[in-house]
Structure formats: structure tokens, C-alpha cells
Amino acid sequence: MAFDKVKGSLGFGCMRLPMKEEQVDTAEFNRMIDSFIAAGFNYFDTAHGYIDGKSETAIRDCLSARYNREDFVLADKLSYWTFETEEDVLPLFEKQLELCGVEYFDFYLFHNMNRKGYEKHKKCNTFEIVKKLKEQGKIKHIAMSFHDSADFLDVILTEQPYMEAVQLQFNYLDYDDPTVQSKACYDVAVKHGKPIIVMEPVRGGGLVNLPKDAANELEKLGGGSRASYALRFAASYPQVFMVLSGMGNMEMMNDNIETFTDFKPITDGEHEVLVKVREKIRESKQLPCTKCNYCTEVCPCSIPIPEIFVIYNDLMGARISRKEAKEKLLPLGEKIKSCVKCGKCESNCPQSIEIRKVLEDLANFISE
Numbered sequence: 346m347a348f349d350k351v352k353g354s355l356g357f358g359c360m361r362l363p364m365k366e367e368q369v370d371t372a373e374f375n376r377m378i379d380s381f382i383a384a385g386f387n388y389f390d391t392a393h394g395y396i397d398g399k400s401e402t403a404i405r406d407c408l409s410a411r412y413n414r415e416d417f418v419l420a421d422k423l424s425y426w427t428f429e430t431e432e433d434v435l436p437l438f439e440k441q442l443e444l445c446g447v448e449y450f451d452f453y454l455f456h457n458m459n460r461k462g463y464e465k466h467k468k469c470n471t472f473e474i475v476k477k478l479k480e481q482g483k484i485k486h487i488a489m490s491f492h493d494s495a496d497f498l499d500v501i502l503t504e505q506p507y508m509e510a511v512q513l514q515f516n517y518l519d520y521d522d523p524t525v526q527s528k529a530c531y532d533v534a535v536k537h538g539k540p541i542i543v544m545e546p547v548r549g550g551g552l553v554n555l556p557k558d559a560a561n562e563l564e565k566l567g568g569g570s571r572a573s574y575a576l577r578f579a580a581s582y583p584q585v586f587m588v589l590s591g592m593g594n595m596e597m598m599n600d601n602i603e604t605f606t607d608f609k610p611i612t613d614g615e616h617e618v619l620v621k622v623r624e625k626i627r628e629s630k631q632l633p634c635t636k637c638n639y640c641t642e643v644c645p646c647s648i649p650i651p652e653i654f655v656i657y658n659d660l661m662g663a664r665i666s667r668k669e670a671k672e673k674l675l676p677l678g679e680k681i682k683s684c685v686k687c688g689k690c691e692s693n694c695p696q697s698i699e700i701r702k703v704l705e706d707l708a709n710f711i712s713e
Contacts, residue, residue, distance in 0.1 A: 348486060348510075348540075350451060351418050354580055354587055355605040356388035356542070357381055360395045361591035362403055369396065369403040377598045378408055382416065384602045390542075390589050392422040392456055393441055405446030419447060420542075422456035422490065423471060431469045438478065449482060454512060455489040460497060472505060488512060490544060495529035502537040512542040515585070517578045517619045518552060518626055519545075523666035531582065540586040546579040547572050547590065551626075559625035566618055572597070573604040574611070578619060581610040630661040632703065633696040640690035640700060646683040650690060650700060653677055657707065671711060678711045 363373040381387075389408060391400045401421070408417060421441050428434050442448065453475060455466060466472060478484045490512035491498055502508060511534045519525040534541050547553055552575040555563065563571060572590075580588045588605075592598045611619070636651040644650065653674070660670040674681070681704055690700045 348586070350415075351388055351587065353386040353388070353605060354585070354608070355386050355601055356390055356587045356589040357386070358544070358589040358591035359389060359391040359400045359404060361593045362396060362400060363593055369399050371403065371407050373594065374403055374407045375411070377592060377595060378411075380595065380598055380602065382412070384606060386602070386605070387416065388418045388420070388587055390420045391445070393424055393427055393437070398444070401441060401444035405444060409446035414447060418451040419445065420452035420454060420488075421445060421450050422454040423475070424456040425462035425465045428469065431471075431474070434469060434471055434474050438483075442483070449485065451485045452488050452510070453478070453484040453486070458489045458491045458501065459493040463501060476507065486510065488542065491530065495526045495533050498530050498533045499536070502533065502539065506537075508539060510540045510542055510586070512544050514545045515541070515543045515579050515582075516546050516548050516552060516575055518548055518623050520623070522663040523669070524663070531584065535584050539584075541582070541584045542587040542589060543579040543585055544589050546588050547575045549591075555622070556626060556629035558629065559622045562618060562621045562625055566615060570600050572600055574615065574619060576601065576604050577609065577611050578616075580605070580608065627662045631658040632698050634658070634698060635696065637695065639693040639695065643689040643693050645687060645689070646680070646685060648680045648684060648704070649677065650704075653681060653704070653707065657703065674707060674711055678708075681711065682708045684708075
């Protein structure tokens with residue numbers, strides 16, 4: 346489906362705006378908006394809870410008050426934790442219009458859709474409410490942002506076929522991650538013929554602030570910023586019509602504009618390098634455990650530390666999902682929680698692993 350008002354495929358994500366202490370730096374935001382629109386882009390994305398509610402009012406003060414309504418495309422969202430009953434939804438929607446200083450939203454998304462949220466939306470009849478708002482012209486396009494499994498996305502798009510677009514977390518790190526399921530969700534959207542809006546293409550800055558070995562791999566390409574490769578990866582997929590970037594300063598803005606003004610899809614050679622970068626990132630999160638068992642020899646609680654760390658590394662290396670990791674760790678839960686933090690294991694570890702902290706983190710993970 347064509348969204349005729351949308352210009353370009355770079356969207357301004359307004360979750361990480363420039364700040365001065367606790368307030369949005371409106372002067373800087375103004376400059377960024379002006380540069381963005383002057384470069385030929387016009388899609389802005391916000392949500393009711395972004396920056397503790399300051400994102401919507403910054404949109405009002407810096408965008409809606411300074412530009413004609415037809416000059417920009419605005420997306421806002423209905424978060425399932427912002428209402429409790431069906432009666433709460435319309436007042437909340439009208440408040441969002443007021444906070445953003447507009448009379449309609451170009452895109453209105455069911456925010457952070459997952460199993461819990463979906464049930465609440467059905468219970469509170471929000472799907473029918475939003476469809477009526479579209480009929481009234483207060484919403485131009487209905488979409489959703491999604492954080493769950495690919496099979497559940499298939500369920501929603503089958504039951505709610507009027508959704509016009511799906512916003513997905515899609516980047517070269519999460520592409521084949523069994524928990525995020527970026528590519529699998531992408532394929533479901535393709536199956537249903539839904540255009541895709543990409544969120545977190547740079548993984549919240551994680552694909553810019555790379556581990557040393559991963560950065561070295563990327564530098565072999567000899568050109569382009571780290572962010573540009575991540576953005577180009579996402580935008581190179583044919584079903585993607587919009588890539589959101591949370592730009593916090595003019596430097597980020599200028600780099601992103603340069604990437605999309607003369608856009609070049611990722612080449613096969615670059616893709617191969619990004620696969621290597623992905624593996625280096627995952628390796629950096631894994632523990633350098635060699636299963637020497639020096640730790641278990643001195644552990645007073647007989648905790649099978651190397652066995653536990655194999656599961657941990659499988660999770661960090663995206664070889665298993667969080668659900669699978671938890672299922673494997675649960676039988677070891679009592680052992681993990683039995684750690685008395687004596688530190689004998691760490692004194693014996695030739696790899697200097699912070700074993701006590703990892704075990705504590707895993708105990709918390711099991712209890713989630």
C-alpha cells in the first residue's frame with residue numbers, strides 16, 4: 346500500500362530527543378526538524394510515554410506550531426498500559442491530539458503489541474474504537490508496533506486484517522535472534538502483504554558503540570559510519586517502507602540524512618561483513634569459560650558452574666531463545682540460588698570471570 350503523503354524512507358524517532366537537564370532542548374530540536382524537512386523527509390514518530398510525556402509536547406511546540414499540518418506526517422501510539430477500561434480510550438486519544446497540537450494523526454499504532462497487550466485491547470474494545478476514529482478522519486492509517494513471536498504476529502494479522510503496517514525491531518544483530526525473531530516476523534508481514542516500519546535499526550546505539558573486535562571487522566569496509574551500515578541493512582529489504590532513527594543531535598541527523606539522500610542498498614560483500622560483525626558482538630557478550638572446572642573444585646555449594654555457563658553462552662550467542670534458556674536453567678535454579686558469594690570460585694578462575702555476579706543475574710532471570 347502506498348502512503349502518498351510520506352516523503353523518503355527515513356523517519357525521525359522522537360524517543361531520544363536532545364535534552365538540557367530534564368527538558369527537551371527545543372532550540373536544537375527546532376534545528377534538527379528544519380534540517381530533516383529541508384532534506385526532503387517528513388515522518389515523525391512519538392508515543393504518549395516517550396521522555397515522560399515530553400516528546401508529544403515537544404512535537405507540538407517545535408513541529409506543529411511551526412509547520413503547516415500537510416507538511417509533516419505524524420505517528421502516535423496507544424500503549425496498553427495507559428488505559429484500564431474502554432471508557433478511558435477516547436479521552437486519552439483526544440489528550441494525545443491536544444498534546445501534539447494536531448487535529449488528526451497520520452498513523453496511529455497499537456503500541457508494543459504482545460500477548461498481554463492484545464488481550465487487553467480486545468477486552469477494552471480498542472480495535473473497534475480506533476477503526477471508528479479512522480472513519481471520522483482523526484486517524485489516516487492504523488498500524489501496530491510489535492514485540493512477540495512470529496507465530497503470534499501471524500495470529501494478530503489474521504484476526505485484524507485491516508492493519509495497514511507493522512512496526513518491527515529489525516537490525517542485523519537481531520535478524521536471526523531466536524528471541525527477537527526479526528527475520529521471521531518480517532516474513533510474516535510479507536505473507537500478509539503489510540508494509541514494514543523499522544524500529545531500533547541501530548539497536549539503541551548498540552550498533553554504533555561496538556566491541557573492539559566487531560568494530561575492526563566493520564572498518565575493513567573502509568567507508569561510511571557505523572550507523573549508516575545498520576540503517577542501510579534495514580532499508581535494503583523490499584517490504585520496508587520506513588526506517589525510524591532516534592536522533593539526539595545534529596551530528597546524528599546529518600549522518601542519517603546523508604545515508605538516505607543518496608541511498609545505496611547493502612551489497613553482498615557488505616552483508617557478509619555484517620554477519621561477521623554480528624558474531625563478534627555476540628562473542629563479546631559470552632563468558633570466556635573453558636570448562637576447566639577449577640571453580641567447581643572449591644565451590645562449597647557444589648554449583649555446576651561450567652554447565653550453567655554453557656547455557657548462558659548459548660543465550661548470549663543467540664543460539665537459544667530466552668524461553669529455552671529459562672527452561673534449561675530452571676532445573677538448576679536451586680543450585681544457582683544457593684551461591685553464598687564466598688568468592689572461592691573467582692579466586693580459582695584462570696579467566697577472571699565475575700562468577701558471583703553472573704550467578705546472581707541468572708537467579709534474577711529465572712525468577713522473572
